[in-house]
Amino acid sequence: MFTALGKMFREWQGLQAFKRVPREERTLVFYSEGRGYWTYFESIYNALQASHSTPILYVTSAENDPLLENPLPGMRAFYIGEGSMRTLFFATLDTDVLLMTMPDLQSFHIKRSPFSVHYAYLHHSIVSTHMIYRPAAFDHFDSILCVGPHHIEETRAREKLLDLPRKVLVKHGYGRLDMILESGRQGPPERYGAPFQVLVAPTWGENGLIERHGLDAIKPLIDAGLKVVLRPHPRTRKLAPAKLDEIVAHYQHEPRFRLDEDSDATTSLLDSDIMLSDWSGAALEFSLGLERPVIFVDVPRKILNSEYPAIGIEPIEVQARRQLGIVVPTDELAELGGIACAMAADSKKWQETASDRRRGWVYNVGQSGETAAAYLVSLIK
Known part of the structure; x- marks a missing residue:
């Protein structure tokens, strides 16, 4: 009181x-x-x-x-x-x-x-x-x-x-995209034999990747030998804390796993080879700012306006999924480790596409x- x-x-x-x-x-x-x-x-x-x-x-x-x-x-x-x-x-x-x-x-x-x-x-x-x-x-x-x-x-x-x-x-x-670009970190990071790093940065809500799939989205990445940084949306911490706590408890002794709840989390962004996301706007910041690929898990769309088709325009986040990475169905989560390794190893091929889209999509x-x-x-x- x-x-x-x-x-x-x-x-x-x-x-x-x-x-x-x-x-x-x-x-x-x-x-x-x-x-x-x-x-x-x-x-x-x-x-x-x-x-x-x-x-x-x-x-x-x-x-x-x-x-x-x-x-x-x-x-x-x-x-x-x-x-x-x-x-x-x-x-x-x-x-x-x-x-x-x-x-x-x-x-x-x-x-x-x-x-x-x-x-x-x-x-x-x-x-x-x-x-x-x-x-x-x-x-x-x-x-x-x-x-x-x-x-x-x-x-x-x-x-x-x-x-x-x-x-x-x-x-x-x-402005946030400009700040990412100022880092000069476009393209894949230099690894020098270290494992690739995946930034898991989904949106929030009942259909969000963490809320719906939790450990099933993280485990294939760890099992494939990748480093994983989980950056949940702040609303996920408020609305689904048990899901986060379950993941953290499961990997509390795993050195290749880290939870990042820093509100900015720029370091995690810059140091990651690839992002795993769903419908989060963070995926566009990552791809357009760092020119690196994204895996989009095909959870149901995040829709707060059920009448959005009335204006006859496809949302840019729908277009982005086809152009800035690949979409993985939820029944193929077990394959995420192999998919992430292959995309990270060949990430240079995504650079030109991301750069082109940035010029067309952002003033x-x-x-x-x-x-x-x-x-x-x-x-x-």
């Missing part, structure tokens, strides 16, 4: 501290759902500081967000939690521009404020807008920073279908931060 009260008090303090900022200094706000989301804002922040010297107010729902203790230059940081204080924050927000990665504005308890706020949505995945998101996920934003042509095509098709107001759609790109590769920063600054009153 006292722990909960203390947490609520800290959230109340954060909200009050935000409200004490003079209105003329409340021009641009970043809202982060959790500590793992900064990677999507970072390139924009860097460009805002380097090219525009624009200060930001950073509001986070993660109590353990490192930016609370060590805010970056030009940033003031505030903690509001994810309960009643967050609801109150949104309901009373008075700023020029709010940039956020959380969809479903206005659909549930998070509403637009009565003040004249410009709500800009920042995509935190390359995947399409109309299958794995709820139908109205993006309807109530004023502008959307789009990863590629697919986001514009899908958004305009929905607006036309339902006679919705036209939003400002910015040809933005994808402003390497320059997304500058594009977004210039747009956001133009909105400040």
